[in-house]
Amino acid sequence: MIRLSGVSKVFPGRSGDVVALADVDIEVGRGEICGVVGQSGAGKSTLLRCVNLLERPSSGSVEIDGVELTTLDAAALRDARRGIGTVFQQFALLSSRSAADNVALPLEVAGVPRARRRERVRELLELVGLEDRADAHPAQLSGGQQQRVGIARALATEPRVLLCDEATSALDPETTDQILDLLRDLNRRLDLTVLLITHEMHVVERICDRGVLLKEGRVVESGRVADLLAQPRSVLAAGLGPKLPAPDPDVAARIEGTLLDVRFLGDLVGEPVIADLVRRFDLDVSVVGGGVDVIAGTRIGRLHLQLPAGDHAGAIAHLRRRGAEVEVIA
Ligand SMILES: Nc1ncnc2c1ncn2[C@@H]1O[C@H](COP(=O)(O)OP(=O)(O)OP(=O)(O)O)[C@@H](O)[C@H]1O
Ligand SMILES: [Mg+2]
Structure with a gap:
């Protein structure tokens, strides 16, 4: 469903080039949740932005649902992007708009008629459990509720692929788990393919089928979580499982x-x-x-x-x- 092959991204800088991604291969099957983990600066956000071509890779190919995105013209790329929803760390909601109107935004952009829009927004808010807060403004919602609005908005155009950049990093642990469970539920119900970026192993533990470890722009480990767990030298797997306090x-x-x-x-x-x-x-x-x-x-x-x-x-x-x-x- 998502296939990155040989993706590199180099940012030219005054004091030399920054290689944000180097020859990255990632494959996520339809309906899978893949977690990309790595330290700050590892290239995670750059990677995500390359998947919807907000950032154009310096080289390599980006294939979504069999369509190679890097060769599309502007109109075709716009169409392809409707099939990819994005959820952001800081929710990125418009404060002047109600929850419903935030969710409606991508539908307005896509030219969906008002009546159909209203119906769809109601469905979407129901899908994320916020049907009774449609008229609330972001400032009147909790962090978790705001992220639910962000998720509903990302799903407005019925994407097959959902990208999440640190979608739970701004939330407390309990709310994090609620949002992760919601993502898992949506993944199953809508057969969504999810690529999420995180620096927390907990996110991988709770909902991911696959894991990718990124270090200095390179994939140093990747595979199904169940397979990684069985590899004794897996760095990713070493971070999974019961956390024990260091002995007194x-x-x-x-x-x-x-x-x-x-x-x-x-x-x-x-x-x-x-x-x-x-x-x-x-x-x-x-x-x-x-x-x-x-x-x-x-x-x-x-x-x-x-x-x-x-x-x-x-x-x-x-x-x-x-x-x-x-x-x-x-
Ligand atoms: N637009 C840009 N111009 C120049 N350098 C950039 C740009 N975007 C990212 N970089 C560099 O690319 C590298 C990877 O950045 P990226 O934001 O992808 O990391 P990250 O893994 O998302 O980090 P974090 O966990 O802190 O969000 C960093 O060295 C960063 O400084
Ligand atoms: Mg980032």
Whole structure:
């Protein structure tokens, strides 16, 4: 549905060229949600702007639904853009217009007659759960409600593709989850293909089918989240799963033994791996932290284990043989 091939973007600057994107390949299938993560300056926003050609790539191709955008003339590009909705971090609503009139804006631009417009706006506000706030102005709405208006507006022209640039970064954690769940729901109901940009792994965990890690303009990892989780060296996957607090420094200082960070995937979560370890190596194992999450349908367990002083190479090798990822943290 979305296919970027060899996309590069170079901004000429006074003190030399800035390479914002370098030979980026990304493929997102129809109905998938793909999350692009990366640090500030990694090129995420530039990437998103290249997908709707707000930014023209210096080289490479951008294909949406089988149509190569970079070769279209202005009129054809305008048409193609109607099939791509965009949601912004700061909502970008017009403060002088009501929620309904903000949602109506793209329909006015597209020349949709007034009666049909009114009907469509009502449908859209209902779709995002704001049917009773149609007449409110942005200043009278919460951040989450404003973003719902932003999403309804992005969907006004019935796009097949939705682009979101940090759509939840301005929201508190609870509202973030509500908006993420709304995006997931819309993705399923409308068979929308979603490309979203974020610096929060939580967003990937909660709704993404695919993940792309961007670093200094390059794709350093990409794939289905479920597949990435199964790759022991995936940087993206390492950021997913239960977050455990670092062991208390006072406790850590008193520990003479070894502290392990152990991750289990899938069926292994339910197996008596630790009991087996204790029996086999006759070890005094203490669990000092732990949790289980389900991400992209995969169960991920994580434990902080404390082992007594001694050489535990055999025990660690055993855990790894059983399929656990083990890191020695102290
Ligand atoms: N119009 C522009 N002119 C010159 N340089 C630009 C332009 N837009 C982006 N850049 C540069 O390209 C690089 C990538 O910027 P981009 O905005 O895509 O990063 P980002 O990953 O979205 O960062 P953030 O997380 O801070 O939003 C940066 O070095 C930035 O300074
Ligand atoms: Mg950005």
